[in-house]
Amino acid sequence: MNKLRVGVVGVGHIGSNHARLYRDVPAAELTAIYDVDASRANSIARKFGATAAKSLEEFAGLVDAASIATPTNSHYEIALPLLERGKHLLVEKPITGSPQHASELAELAARNGLILQVGHVERFNPVLSALESRLTNPRFIEAHRLSPYPNRSTDIGVVLDLMIHDLEIILHLVRSPVQNIDAVGIPVLSKSEDIANARIRFENGCVANVTSSRISPERMRKIRVFQTDAYLSLDYEKQSGEIYRRESGKITRDKVPIEREEPLKQQLVSFVECAATGRQPRVSGFQASAALELAVEITKKIQTA
Numbered sequence: 001m002n003k004l005r006v007g008v009v010g011v012g013h014i015g016s017n018h019a020r021l022y023r024d025v026p027a028a029e030l031t032a033i034y035d036v037d038a039s040r041a042n043s044i045a046r047k048f049g050a051t052a053a054k055s056l057e058e059f060a061g062l063v064d065a066a067s068i069a070t071p072t073n074s075h076y077e078i079a080l081p082l083l084e085r086g087k088h089l090l091v092e093k094p095i096t097g098s099p100q101h102a103s104e105l106a107e108l109a110a111r112n113g114l115i116l117q118v119g120h121v122e123r124f125n126p127v128l129s130a131l132e133s134r135l136t137n138p139r140f141i142e143a144h145r146l147s148p149y150p151n152r153s154t155d156i157g158v159v160l161d162l163m164i165h166d167l168e169i170i171l172h173l174v175r176s177p178v179q180n181i182d183a184v185g186i187p188v189l190s191k192s193e194d195i196a197n198a199r200i201r202f203e204n205g206c207v208a209n210v211t212s213s214r215i216s217p218e219r220m221r222k223i224r225v226f227q228t229d230a231y232l233s234l235d236y237e238k239q240s241g242e243i244y245r246r247e248s249g250k251i252t253r254d255k256v257p258i259e260r261e262e263p264l265k266q267q268l269v270s271f272v273e274c275a276a277t278g279r280q281p282r283v284s285g286f287q288a289s290a291a292l293e294l295a296v297e298i299t300k301k302i303q304t305a
Helices: 013-022 038-048 056-062 072-084 099-111 126-134 158-174 263-277 285-304
Strands: 004-009 028-034 065-068 088-092 116-119 138-146 178-186 195-202 207-213 220-227 230-235 240-247 250-255
Touching: 004 013, 004 056, 004 263, 013 028, 013 038, 013 065, 013 263, 028 038, 028 056, 056 072, 065 072, 065 263, 072 088, 072 099, 088 263, 099 116, 099 285, 116 263, 116 285, 126 158, 126 220, 126 230, 126 240, 138 158, 158 195, 158 207, 158 220, 158 285, 178 285, 195 285
Parallel strands: 004 028, 004 065, 065 088, 088 116, 138 207
Antiparallel strands: 138 220, 178 195, 195 207, 220 230, 230 240, 240 250
């Protein structure tokens, strides 16, 4: 069976990890790298045995599928010509800077029978599988995602940078239209908000309280889900979890068994498989568009508060 020819556009911190991990995906062959910084492209291409393309057009001729790991404001202009050339794409989150552009890309991929997967990597965290298998009817969800200042991705605020991971997961878990949103955010080190909180009420009565910060001294990626029969507390960072249940008038606590794995690698394996077989990705362009729409709505609430 022929291997899928894959490449990476944008080989900064995230893109270089994509390039590194593609070498470990048996069904893929890393064939091309493209970056506006030619010396960076050459360096990564040499390191991983790929060709450093001199243009996006040359890059497109060398691959069947590609990761786009450039700044958010360039995703649309890079993804559009690649989709038009019939390439399957894994676009880092957020899919684009605007919901309109996101929908346009999702519809173009669907029309052309192409895979458009979006890099909401937490969907490949084994913690989420553990949560999904125990989920009945979530009534209250609390999510915290904190990190030190990144000195990258500061072209967007913390809602589009970090909170969007949790928003996509919450939409996936609750599966009900949003009824209303309260939000607050504060810029500290960049022009956009660096710390934000959103309280989202869904039409089915579920409430989600989501906090994100990129000015925290500590890292935290946790989600807690309360439902009528149990309370689940899960840590994405440590890949660990606990479930609390009421049994015979007492609260019992059990560890959730989780098989540790590298989510980004699992995401790339899944993308290659989807591109090769036509199976729909875990996070499609349409699902990513819905998360982006919610994130943009929260950002607007913050800006007008």
